Amino acid sequence: MTTTSPEGATEECTPLPAFAPPARREVKALAQTLSTLRDGDHASAYLRSKRYGTHRVVGPLSIHAAHAGLLLVGSPVSTATQPVGDLLDITRISDPGAALAALPTGVAVPAADLAHGDLVCGHFHLDAYGPFAVLGRAVALGANSLVLGGWFLASRGAPGVRLVRAERLAPETVPGLAALPTPGVADIVVSDR
Known part of the structure; x- marks a missing residue:
């Protein structure tokens, strides 16, 4: 893929793999x-x-x-x-x-339908940052809250305030992601970001 920098220079860049730590x-x-x-x-x-x-x-x-x-x-x-x-x-x-568009896609689901351990691509927006995404496993914080890399998918049963959409990913669609161990349920509730 060819991209153009803000200065007008073009560069070849290889698309990043979906999940390859x-x-x-x-x-x-x-x-x-x-x-x-x-x-x-x-x-x-x-x-x-x-x-x-x-x-x-x-x-x-x-x-x-x-x-x-x-x-x-x-x-x-x-x-x-x-x-x-x-x-x-x-x-x-x-x-x-292009990087955000190239992330794996799954089934868009309401945050309330996600569970601890689900493979998720969460799309978020915060005025200070603009759009961004997190890809990984959902982690439960108590009974009614889920986070993805520290960002709320759901808080007290309601969608996270910064969440634009959450997509549940099928393990076979993202090589490397399915092998991730599921973190334990976090027992400390962090503030809603």
Whole structure:
């Protein structure tokens, strides 16, 4: 695929795979990639946390003033000097619209119909970031709330306030995603983002 940068230069870019986190975390390569990223760039990153499991986030980067690191739609990906421990991989995206459109599609379902462990592609919108997406397993927070990579799919039984749409994915449609272990039910409710 060929894309055009804001400066008018064209570049060839390979479409990103739907879900392919690296087998190993390469800290030096992450640090090198992070050194090329700036506030306002768009990226796709694989993050791994004990609470949310391994998930992919696609969206814009911003500077976090408190530690001078980068955030990817609210998730820290670096400090001033190094990648955060949850970051497995990050790739700059030159065409954010195409990257979001290329994500796997599934059956659009109401957030209330999702359950803990479902494979989900969640599309969200926040004025500060614009549109972004998270791909991974839904994690229950108590009885009536579900999150995907820290973003609410449902809160107290109602759709998450930032959720645009949620798509339940069939395991066979996204190689690599079905093999993800399902995180345990989180017992701490976080604030609705």
